[in-house]
Amino acid sequence: MxxxxxxxxxxxxxxxxxxxxxxxxxxxxxxxxxxxxxxxxxxxxxxxxxxxxxxxxxxxxxxxxxxxxxxxxxxxxxxxxxxxxxxxxxxxxxxxxxxAYEGALVVRAGDRRAYPDLAAARGLRIGGQIGTRFIDQLHAAGVADVSTYENLSDLLRDLDHGRIDAGYGDAPILRYQLRVGPRRAVRIVPGFTAPAREExxxxxxxxxxxxxxxxxxxxxxxxxxxxxxxxxxxxxxxx
Missing domain, CATH: 3.40.190.10 (Periplasmic binding protein-like II)
Incomplete structure (x- = not known):
C-alpha cells in the first residue's frame, strides 16, 4: 500500500x-x-x-x-x-x-447602475465567500467594506434582503444558483469585467x-x- x-x-x-x-x-x-x-x-x-x-x-x-x-x-x-x-x-x-472562469458581480434588481469593473463598485458593501480568490480580488481593487460568507447561497439571501449592496464570486456558481435556486430580486451585472480568469x-x-x-x-x-x-x-x- x-x-x-x-x-x-x-x-x-x-x-x-x-x-x-x-x-x-x-x-x-x-x-x-x-x-x-x-x-x-x-x-x-x-x-x-x-x-x-x-x-x-x-x-x-x-x-x-x-x-x-x-x-x-x-x-x-x-x-x-x-x-x-x-x-x-x-x-x-x-x-x-x-x-477556467471569471468572477461575476451581482446586485439587487433595482440597481441599474453600470459596474464595468470592481473599482466602480468600491463604495458598495460587497459580500464574498471566505477563503476564495475573489476575496483577494475585492481587497486588491480597494473595496473597503467586505462581508464574508461560508457559501454563495447565504450571500444571495443577504443581498436579496438588503443586508449587503452586492456580491462577488464564482460566475458559474452564481449563474447556476440564480437559474435553479430560490427566486430572488437580484441580477448579475452585464458588461462587468473581472480582474482575472481563474484556473x-x-x-x-x-x-x-x-x-x-x-x-x-x-x-x-x-x-x-x-x-x-x-x-x-x-x-x-x-x-
Whole structure:
C-alpha cells in the first residue's frame, strides 16, 4: 500500500479518496435526493480516477477544511471550486487546469447602475465567500467594506434582503444558483469585467507520486469527456 504522505492514513490499492465541498453548485454539492456528492468537478475527478484505474471514494468536506484535510492525509485529492493561488501553491500541488472562469458581480434588481469593473463598485458593501480568490480580488481593487460568507447561497439571501449592496464570486456558481435556486430580486451585472480568469484544477499533496498520472488522465479527457461534463452542467455560458 502507498502511504498518504507520512500522515498516518494509508491509501489502499485501487483507491482514491476525493474530498469535495457540499455547497459549490454546480461544481460540487450534495444531491438532496441521494445525499451523495455530485457536480461538474466531482464528475471530472471521478472520471480522472477511473481513467487511472482507481476507484473514487467521495468524501463530503467543508470548503474551509479541504486543504487541511488534504495536508493531514484524510483525503488524497480535492475536487471543488478551489482556485489556484500563489499562496496555495506553497502548500499543495495543482494539476493541469480542467476549466477556467471569471468572477461575476451581482446586485439587487433595482440597481441599474453600470459596474464595468470592481473599482466602480468600491463604495458598495460587497459580500464574498471566505477563503476564495475573489476575496483577494475585492481587497486588491480597494473595496473597503467586505462581508464574508461560508457559501454563495447565504450571500444571495443577504443581498436579496438588503443586508449587503452586492456580491462577488464564482460566475458559474452564481449563474447556476440564480437559474435553479430560490427566486430572488437580484441580477448579475452585464458588461462587468473581472480582474482575472481563474484556473480550476484538481488538488493533491506536494510530492504525491500520482500527480503526473492525474495530469496524463486529464490530457486524455480534455478533448471529449470534460467538455461533455461542462455541457451537462451548463457551464458553457461562463467559458
Amino acid at each position: 502507498l502511504a498518504a504522505a507520512c500522515h498516518g492514513r494509508v491509501r489502499a490499492p485501487g483507491e482514491l479518496v476525493i474530498g469535495s465541498s457540499p455547497t459549490g453548485v454546480p461544481f460540487s454539492f450534495v444531491d438532496p435526493a441521494t445525499n451523495a456528492l455530485t457536480g461538474a468537478i466531482v464528475d471530472i475527478a471521478s472520471s480522472v480516477a477511473r481513467t487511472m484505474a482507481l476507484s473514487p471514494d467521495l468524501r463530503i468536506t467543508p470548503f474551509s477544511a479541504l486543504i487541511p484535510s488534504l495536508v493531514a492525509g484524510k483525503i488524497d485529492m480535492i475536487a471543488a471550486a478551489l482556485l489556484r493561488t500563489p499562496e496555495r501553491e506553497k502548500i499543495v500541488a495543482f494539476s493541469r487546469p480542467v476549466y 480550476l484544477c484538481l488538488v493533491m499533496r506536494k510530492g504525491d507520486m500520482l500527480l503526473p498520472q492525474v495530469d496524463r488522465a486529464i490530457e486524455r479527457l480534455l478533448p471529449r469527456r470534460i467538455p461533455e461534463i461542462a455541457r451537462h452542467w451548463q457551464l458553457e455560458e461562463a467559458a
